[in-house]
Amino acid sequence: MTKVEKIIRAAQDIADERPNFFIKKGAGEGDKDTNSFMTELRSRAKQKCGVDFSEKQICGENNLTLDFLIPEEDTIIEVALSLRNPNSEFERDILKAIMAKEQGAHVHNLIFLSKPGAIKRHKQPSSIAMKEWVSKKHRIHVEIHELSDNHTR
Numbered sequence: 146m147t148k149v150e151k152i153i154r155a156a157q158d159i160a161d162e163r164p165n166f167f168i169k170k171g172a173g174e175g176d177k178d179t180n181s182f183m184t185e186l187r188s189r190a191k192q193k194c195g196v197d198f199s200e201k202q203i204c205g206e207n208n209l210t211l212d213f214l215i216p217e218e219d220t221i222i223e224v225a226l227s228l229r230n231p232n233s234e235f236e237r238d239i240l241k242a243i244m245a246k247e248q249g250a251h252v253h254n255l256i257f258l259s260k261p262g263a264i265k266r267h268k269q270p271s272s273i274a275m276k277e278w279v280s281k282k283h284r285i286h287v288e289i290h291e292l293s294d295n296h297t298r
Contacts, residue, residue: 148194148215149256152222153290155189156258160292167260167294179226183212186224203245211241219253221245228289229262239275243283255279257289264289 146154159182160166170178187199190213201214213222223238239255246252257263266272267289276287 147218148198149218149220149222149254151193152186152190152198152213152215153256153258155193156186156224157292159185159189161295164296167296182226183224203248203250207244209241209244211245214245214250214252216251219251220256221252221254222256222258224258225263226258226260228257228259229266231266233263233266235267235272236275239279239285239287242285243279246283246285252285255285255287257287259289259291261291261294263291 163178163182166178166182169175187197190199191197194215198213198215201211203211203214211221212224214220215222221242223234223241225234225238227233228235235257238257242252242255267276279285279287
């Protein structure tokens with residue numbers, strides 16, 4: 146199992162342990178829930194991979210951080226749980242990947258981890274064009290991976 150797969154599996158495990166994880170909560174309560182999720186994911190990812198790949202500042206001197214950078218897999222993982230929403234961090238995270246690559250990071254993959262609805266939302270022409278452009282111009286493959294809501298089955 147790759148390190149990317151281990152981190153995705155850890156994220157799914159945490160979501161499975163939280164029955165209310167997929168319920169929209171709004172500002173405040175939603176932010177607390179996301180922060181708690183991220184704290185646990187960073188801890189489990191470090192445990193499963195044996196290395197801390199989280200919170201990497203490699204985009205220059207601008208304080209932008211990547212959620213996870215797995216150098217040996219040339220992959221960035223951005224946890225973008227609200228990617229399903231009309232206004233999300235999609236473009237900003239693509240820009241962070243480009244900036245990291247321009248600073249010398251070997252980045253060939255950008256994986257978004259999100260809640261259900263993100264893939265459908267980003268099948269729109271603007272998102273498709275953005276993914277095609279970053280692939281062609283910067284050789285970064287963008288992929289959206291949705292966490293499964295296993296509580297509704």
